[in-house]
Amino acid sequence: MTSIDIQQLTKEYGTRRAVDRLTFRVGPGRVTGFLGPNGAGKSTTLRLVLGLARPSSGTALIGGRPYAAHPRPLHVAGALLDPRAAHGARTARDHLLALAVSNGIAVRRVDEVLELAGVATVADRRIRTFSLGMRQRLGIAAALLGDPDVVVLDEPSNGLDPEGIAWIRELVRDLARAGRTVLVSSHLMNETAAFADHLVVLGRGRLLADTPMREFLDAHSTRRVRVRTADPDRLHAALARAGHTVARSGDGHCTVDGADAAEVGAVAAAAGVPVLELRDERASLEEAYLALTADETEFAATPLQEA
């Protein structure tokens, strides 16, 4: 199957390095979430992969060769970069038809992808009458036009309603299940957590992480256990003896940092303390991501100072 291989990829605009010696591989059969703060270089990287901008150095290959070297590239990779890019005065069908014809794609495929993306009923309307969500769907229809092995989507859930977001989630999973290489950039953590199997994280143009989602969460979140007991004082004493720090909250719960449920359960059992509730608390992707990118955010707000 086809993968995306990025080697020492660098793009400079004047003295600013938008993309700085990136090296990673996006493999088939899984959804790779592409994360990073605004200005981290995600879109620039995608443009370099698709040959729309020239790298200052390094290479970006799809299926072992530059995107532009494929004779009918829409069959190899399909991309949604900017939903506004379709000309407002054209109809959705004409927009797709011009793309299809240029790559020798059968005209009936245009109707198939219009149907697939849920915009078949507005196919003959001018694109300027479309909402942002409809334009996103049209952009996704264009990306799937050539039935490509590689699908690249830049912020696909922008402007979509909840139903559309759920549709995207199922779509990218289905594409990956069918063995395709799927790269989806986003800044919405909950969204990405819902579909990504693997994560590539950028910060200021550099690679911060390239790991499976599960490992990413484990690596960038502290272990923590939430426990509720009928006898908090005895449990606290027992945990303190075992070397754990305990934070107590008002309603009889307490949380133990740096431990997991097995350890806390064993301590409680040894001390003979009845446990009413015991569970591992895992950091969300958002927390893990923020912990990783705290120093890499280019445009961060400073908290308002109290006078």
Place this chain on the structure above:
Amino acid sequence: MFAAPVLHSEWIKIRSLRGSLGSLVAVFAVTVTVTVLVRAAAGHTATDKGDDPLFGAFYALTFGQVAALAFGATAFSCEFRDGALCVSLAAVPGRTRFYVAKTAVVGVGALATGLVTTFVTFLAGQAFIGSDALGLGEPGALRACVGGGVYLALMALLAAGLTAVLRSAVAVLSILVPFLLIVSFVVGDVAGTAADLMPDRAGQQVLHQHPSGALGPWSGLAVTAAWTAAALLAGWWAVRRRDA
């Protein structure tokens, strides 16, 4: 070897935009309408005694060429809005192939429209004149009809090339229209040879029965072609070199 699909795709892009297709139709409609109206109103007197009667027959081409410029400019400028070029180049990553295909469709479209326009204009205009009418057999008439069509195509391509450099139809038209309609018109009769080398004045030599000045009908058209070639080369360079 993949030329035909890309040409077809570029034609779909043009015919699916009202602005582009509309200006192409306007080349014909404006030129023929102005000719017919002027002839119907003024008849024979529309051509001054001293002027070249053949050139007088193509008087309305001054207006038609503005539509040709608009066609060339809008056909390219639609690629420079909101990242449309990214979509186009993702489908056809070969920049030269993309540029040549688009230019060819603009050129062929303008040439076909231009030829129909000049022949219809000539024949329709002469129909109002009566006994003094010129026929296609008149010396220079056929040459003027063919050359006029080529001239319109060159004007469309001139605008197309410049739009590829400047990335805006508005910028290109606000340079070219005043330049061709006003500067050349005002300066034209005053200054001698320099003004004769302007793209419009040089090219319009082909419309005269008896061209005066340094340039003949075909050499004048060749000067216009040189202007157009320069604009197209600059546009090619810009499309190849710049990031989308």
